[in-house]
Amino acid sequence: HTRLRTVTGVQTCALPISELAGAVTVRVSGTAGNTIASKMNSVSSVKRTSIIKEDGKSATVRAFPKSAGANGEFARAISQALNGLNVEELHTEEGRLDEVFRSITMPDTAKEAAK
Numbered sequence: 001h002t003r004l005r006t007v008t009g010v011q012t013c014a015l016p017i018s019e020l021a022g023a024v025t026v027r028v029s030g031t032a033g034n035t036i037a038s039k040m041n042s043v044s045s046v047k048r049t050s051i052i053k054e055d056g057k058s059a060t061v062r063a064f065p066k067s068a069g070a071n072g073e074f075a076r077a078i079s080q081a082l083n084g085l086n087v088e089e090l091h092t093e094e095g096r097l098d099e100v101f102r103s104i105t106m107p108d109t110a111k112e113a114a115k
Contacts (some may be wrong), residue, residue, distance in 0.1 A: 022060065024093070025091055027088045028059055028086060029057055030085075031085050032053035036059055036061045037050075040082070043063070045073075046071075047065060063072045
């Protein structure tokens with residue numbers, strides 16, 4: 001995704017935003033990943049969820065926001081949706097510059113490899 005902005009009649013283009021930026025990752029013990037993802041998907045601002053890790057003891061699930069919101073609102077909504085579960089960890093992802101760089105350069109790299 002690329003953000004564009006018009007400044008005094010001139011269009012400028014910013015770097016793509018990391019898909020991880022603003023996502024909320026939780027680790028919950030004693031509950032299946034599908035159950036956690038379902039509860040997270042009940043939040044209207046969730047674009048999609050992804051089960052990162054699941055073992056017999058806990059599950060780690062990430063929720064991606066539909067859009068960037070005010071600081072903390074998305075994490076608060078996810079926390080409320082998981083009320084009653086044994087949440088061991090909850091944090092908001094900041095995004096990763098290497099992920100953004102890879103998304104910019106990979107299409108060109110793939111074209112070069114195909115030649």
